[in-house]
Amino acid sequence: MNQNEKKTGIKTGLVINFLSLICTVVLFEYYRYIDDWNLISIIAVSSALFVFLLSFYLVYGRTGAWRQTHRPFSKLDEREAGLIYESLRIAYSVFAILALIILLVYAVSLWPVSIIIFAAMLIIAHLMPASVMLWKFN
Amino acid sequence: MDSRKLYNRIALLRRERSMSRKKLAEKIGVNFQTVGYLEREEYNPSLDLAFRVSEIFGLPLEYIFSTSPMKPMSQELFDLKK
Numbered sequence: 111m112n113q114n115e116k117k118t119g120i121k122t123g124l125v126i127n128f129l130s131l132i133c134t135v136v137l138f139e140y141y142r143y144i145d146d147w148n149l150i151s152i153i154a155v156s157s158a159l160f161v162f163l164l165s166f167y168l169v170y171g172r173t174g175a176w177r178q179t180h181r182p183f184s185k186l187d188e189r190e191a192g193l194i195y196e197s198l199r200i201a202y203s204v205f206a207i208l209a210l211i212i213l214l215v216y217a218v219s220l221w222p223v224s225i226i227i228f229a230a231m232l233i234i235a236h237l238m239p240a241s242v243m244l245w246k247f248n
Numbered sequence: 249m250d251s252r253k254l255y256n257r258i259a260l261l262r263r264e265r266s267m268s269r270k271k272l273a274e275k276i277g278v279n280f281q282t283v284g285y286l287e288r289e290e291y292n293p294s295l296d297l298a299f300r301v302s303e304i305f306g307l308p309l310e311y312i313f314s315t316s317p318m319k320p321m322s323q324e325l326f327d328l329k330k
Contacts, residue, residue, distance in 0.1 A: 187278035189291050 120244050123169035127237070130162035135230045142224065166237075175240040193247055194239065200246070201238035208234070251292055255314045259287040260321070261305045276300045 137158055141151040170176035179198075183191055209231060216223050262272050262283075269287075273280040276297065285291035286301075293301065293313075302309045319327075 187282050188294050188297060189282045189285060190279060 120169060120173065123165050124241055124245060127162060127165040127169055128241075130158050130165060131230060131233065133158040134162055135226055138226045139224065142226075169244070170237070170240050173244065175244050179240040179243060180236075193243060197239045197243040197247070201242045204242075205235055205238050252315050253289060254292045255289055255316065255318050256286065256301075257312050257318055257321075258283070258301060261307070261312065262287070265305070272304065275304050 134155060137151070137155045141147055141155065178190070179194060183194070186194060212227065212231070216227075258272075262269070269283040270280045273283045276283075277300065278297065282291065286293060298309060298313055302312055305312060
């Protein structure tokens, strides 16, 4: 696999990872809303979650991006520290906007914020810097 | 602010001294991938790192780094003789 194919593969993996996370949340919220938990709904939510976990392992685990963005700054050299700093700056700007949009949607729709949304936001907050690093800086 | 590209002779000097990237990385206190980035001139080192590189090779800073493309060593020697 050449470098360009690898980069495209990682970007595709990132998109799949975020889409599967969104799917998990949307399906969970939908079935919670209609209050219809049956075998099909459980399989649908579990499948989306499985795709998320698998793509998480392939994109963040195998590339070492997760470990890289969670290492203490003292263990990074100046290039790595600069890279992580820039990734964090972009990631948290995007995250702040995303969090505000989600809060606005929930406030307007008068829906209670579920534990799943909280968990998803927590996961996104941790994934964002690594995603930016992989997407922007390859 | 956009910084200028820095050219360097790190790859040449490292090979001259039969030093691996890993060994040089250990000596200057960076990840070995950073040495690769430096050699490909894809990353401009800080002043501190540039000094560490110059100390390891025992050469003045301006001999290793330049803001204009580096001349081949043979050309430089020839110019010196003239």
